[in-house]
Amino acid sequence: xxxxxxxxxxxxxxxxxxxxxxxxxxxxxxxxxxxxxxxxxxxxxxxxxxxxxxxxxxxxxxxxxxxxxxxxxxxxxxxxxxxxxxxxxxxxxxxxxxxxxxxxxxxxxxxxxxxxxxxxxxxxxxxxxxxxxxxxxxxxxxxxxxxxxxxxxxxxxxxxxxxxxxxxxxxxxxxxxxxxxxxxxxxxxxxxxxxxxxxxxxxxxxxxxxxxxxxxxxxxxxxxxxxxxxxxxxxxxxxxxxxxxxxxxxxxxxxxx
Amino acid sequence: xxxxxxxxxxxxxxxxxxxxxxxxxxxxxxxxxxxxxxxxxxxxxxxxxxxxxxxxxxxxxxxxxxxxxxxxxxxxxxxxxxxxxxxxxxxxxxxxxxxxxxxxxxxxxxxxxxxxxxxxxxxxxxxxxxxxxxxxxxxxxxxxxxxxxxxxxxxxxxxxxxxxxxxxxxxxxxxxxxxxxxxxxxxxxxxxxxxxxxxxxxxxxxxxxxxxxxxxxxxxxxxxxxxxxxxxxxxxxxxxxx
Amino acid sequence: xxxxxxxxxxxxxxxxxxxxxxxxxxxxxxxxxxxxxxxxxxxxxxxxxxxxxxxxxxxxxxxxxxxxxxxxxxxxxxxxxxxxxxxxxxxxxxxxxxxxxxxxxxxxxxxxxxxxxxxxxxxxxxxxxxxxxxxxxxxxxxxxxxxxxxxxxxxxxxxxxxxxxxxxxxxxxxxxxxxxxxxxxxxxxxxxxxxxxxxxxxxxxxxxxxxxxxxxxxxxxxxxxxxxxxxxxxxxxxx
Numbered sequence: 001x002x003x004x005x006x007x008x009x010x011x012x013x014x015x016x017x018x019x020x021x022x023x024x025x026x027x028x029x030x031x032x033x034x035x036x037x038x039x040x041x042x043x044x045x046x047x048x049x050x051x052x053x054x055x056x057x058x059x060x061x062x063x064x065x066x067x068x069x070x071x072x073x074x075x076x077x078x079x080x081x082x083x084x085x086x087x088x089x090x091x092x093x094x095x096x097x098x099x100x101x102x103x104x105x106x107x108x109x110x111x112x113x114x115x116x117x118x119x120x121x122x123x124x125x126x127x128x129x130x131x132x133x134x135x136x137x138x139x140x141x142x143x144x145x146x147x148x149x150x151x152x153x154x155x156x157x158x159x160x161x162x163x164x165x166x167x168x169x170x171x172x173x174x175x176x177x178x179x180x181x182x183x184x185x186x187x188x189x190x191x192x193x194x195x196x197x198x199x200x201x202x203x204x205x206x207x208x209x210x211x212x213x214x215x216x217x218x219x220x221x222x223x224x225x226x227x228x229x230x231x232x233x234x235x236x237x238x239x240x241x242x243x244x245x246x247x248x249x250x251x252x253x254x255x256x257x
Numbered sequence: 258x259x260x261x262x263x264x265x266x267x268x269x270x271x272x273x274x275x276x277x278x279x280x281x282x283x284x285x286x287x288x289x290x291x292x293x294x295x296x297x298x299x300x301x302x303x304x305x306x307x308x309x310x311x312x313x314x315x316x317x318x319x320x321x322x323x324x325x326x327x328x329x330x331x332x333x334x335x336x337x338x339x340x341x342x343x344x345x346x347x348x349x350x351x352x353x354x355x356x357x358x359x360x361x362x363x364x365x366x367x368x369x370x371x372x373x374x375x376x377x378x379x380x381x382x383x384x385x386x387x388x389x390x391x392x393x394x395x396x397x398x399x400x401x402x403x404x405x406x407x408x409x410x411x412x413x414x415x416x417x418x419x420x421x422x423x424x425x426x427x428x429x430x431x432x433x434x435x436x437x438x439x440x441x442x443x444x445x446x447x448x449x450x451x452x453x454x455x456x457x458x459x460x461x462x463x464x465x466x467x468x469x470x471x472x473x474x475x476x477x478x479x480x481x482x483x484x485x486x487x488x489x490x491x492x493x494x495x496x497x498x499x
Numbered sequence: 500x501x502x503x504x505x506x507x508x509x510x511x512x513x514x515x516x517x518x519x520x521x522x523x524x525x526x527x528x529x530x531x532x533x534x535x536x537x538x539x540x541x542x543x544x545x546x547x548x549x550x551x552x553x554x555x556x557x558x559x560x561x562x563x564x565x566x567x568x569x570x571x572x573x574x575x576x577x578x579x580x581x582x583x584x585x586x587x588x589x590x591x592x593x594x595x596x597x598x599x600x601x602x603x604x605x606x607x608x609x610x611x612x613x614x615x616x617x618x619x620x621x622x623x624x625x626x627x628x629x630x631x632x633x634x635x636x637x638x639x640x641x642x643x644x645x646x647x648x649x650x651x652x653x654x655x656x657x658x659x660x661x662x663x664x665x666x667x668x669x670x671x672x673x674x675x676x677x678x679x680x681x682x683x684x685x686x687x688x689x690x691x692x693x694x695x696x697x698x699x700x701x702x703x704x705x706x707x708x709x710x711x712x713x714x715x716x717x718x719x720x721x722x723x724x725x726x727x728x729x730x731x732x733x734x735x736x737x738x
Binding site: 074101127130131133134135137138141142147150151153157158159161164165166168169170172173176 | 259266424428429431432435441442444445446448449452453457480484488490491495496
């Protein structure tokens with residue numbers, strides 16, 4: 001049985017758990033964070049946006065690391081499943097980056113009185129969004145999917161090497177030009193009633209992200225393997241005569257795994 | 258045509274592969290010689306550089322004091338865009354005429370041959386841009402004390418720009434309309450070089466030591482020299498065989 | 500798919516090139532599957548097949564450019580991936596495009612290839628300085644040595660590339676449609692050149708629709724392909 005088929009069978013068992021975990025944590029975290037956590041003594045209620053902003057920002061960074069890890073696995077060991085995961089994850093990573101940018105600029109209104117400020121963290125986020133877009137667009141630009149996969153993998157690795165350098169440069173540039181009074185990057189010391197919901201939100205985002213990536217990877221698996229026997233059996237597009245026998249054997253294999 | 262190969266195979270099976278240095282030098286001189294025979298293409302990035310700088314006073318204000326504060330950033334951004342413009346052609350012609358394929362098939366290590374090509378690109382664009390920059394600095398009212406640092410930062414930084422940009426050029430050379438895509442994937446990676454390059458000139462204008470900036474630019478160049486050729490080689494292999 | 504040796508001559512040395520269970524899949528479509536063949540010194544292998552059957556891809560695999568395939572290619576008994584340096588030093592590949600720079604003269608173009616492949620000091624009594632002149636003369640370009648290649652015809656540019664066959668001594672020639680754009684006289688000479696290479700123990704792999712007048716050293720391999728353009732269902736076990 002091929003790796004994508006094994007993955008397809010296994011992921012269908014993981015997904016319900018992941019979804020329930022994500023929903024429970026996100027529900028508790030957001031209600032607690034938005035309604036019950038105490039207001040910040042300096043920023044008042046506007047600080048509550050960190051319950052969205054911080055998890056999104058963390059996910060945005062983690063997702064790029066995932067892309068780079070998938071790139072190594074795909075380029076070195078030629079495991080196509082890794083590339084399918086990268087294909088599925090990149091748009092979600094870009095979305096998380098956009099969410100972090102949006103929540104950051106919404107937070108800018110009460111804090112700085114303007115939608116956009118060249119804060120170090122927001123600027124790095126913006127650059128990271130461009131990196132994501134580059135990877136996504138480059139993949140789509142090739143007529144051959146295999147070529148697009150390798151190009152996107154190489155670019156993801158190059159981006160991964162550059163992200164720390166970009167962050168460092170932008171931080172340095174930002175401190176030189178405008179010592180910010182508030183930044184979203186350094187959270188002040190928080191009481192437990194503030195950070196426990198934040199932790200829940202972060203974990204909830206991770207679970208949500210994982211579930212989403214798995215689902216999209218499953219779609220990608222089906223798309224790429226659509227000509228293979230196991231997918232045809234799954235979708236009942238094989239001649240009647242053969243299907244019953246094969247379906248039974250596929251099921252037996254599924255259970256073994 | 259003659260009927261027999263000139264070289265007996267018995268000798269050839271000893272497989273002379275020549276020296277790496279000779280291969281790199283030949284690649285470099287080939288690119289330089291070819292560029293010097295098509296001088297109009299050499300002028301393009303320089304003319305672009307000058308034109309973009311001309312646009313800023315027209316678009317912002319001819320006020321000397323204002324322009325002088327903007328000058329370090331403007332010159333650097335214009336130089337960066339001029340480099341980017343020239344990058345699309347770095348491998349394009351070799352790709353079209355089949356010599357890129359041949360470059361990939363030599364027994365010599367590809368990253369080093371590619372490095373020779375990138376050095377050629379820098380000699381033909383980055384270095385002339387750096388030499389031309391003081392002229393544009395004068396037009397923008399940049400204090401003459403900063404000219405040395407401007408040239409040094411551009412010379413040092415543009416080599417990094419060539420190296421990083423060549424990664425994008427290698428990845429997009431097989432695509433019919435790779436130009437716009439090239440900017441999208443390369444410009445974010447240029448930001449650190451821009452920050453420290455323009456920073457060096459700014460601190461020179463302010464009378465502060467600019468050596469730390471130049472040192473960081475040098476460090477970035479060292480890292481780019483080490484890693485970029487590997488990524489360029491991988492990109493070329495993919496583009497040629499994709 | 501396997502091929503019997505075309506001649507009964509005994510080749511005692513290990514085959515120059517051996518291909519085992521070579522399959523290539525591009526974007527979930529099999530270009531070819533389970534190719535097995537060997538190529539010994541003195542043989543010319545002609546790869547035939549309709550457009551899109553993977554001829555060029557097979558040449559790229561055989562010339563070590565493309566390694567995204569299943570199965571193994573052996574060079575003198577060793578996997579190409581492990582004997583890459585030795586393999587590339589014994590290989591001369593001419594692709595679809597001649598690899599000639601229009602702005603440079605024929606001699607300058609050859610000089611770059613000489614530097615890449617290593618200059619042979621003395622070549623059958625010709626030193627490395629005179630060798631390119633002799634090679635250009637051999638492909639009928641005497642008198643065009645110092646003319647920029649862009650002023651030459653497409654056929655003449657291809658001849659510059661073919662001059663490398665005279666200039667760079669390599670055991671294995673991999674040629675993608677070498678007869679393209681060559682005139683009748685040139686075709687006959689090239690055919691003789693290929694046969695002479697084989698006679699001296701060299702090997703040639705090429706794609707061409709050209710019919711050799713002397714097929715004694717020739718072996719053919721037919722890539723079937725799916726001419727009707729249908730995507731065959733892939734077998735799960737081999738995926």
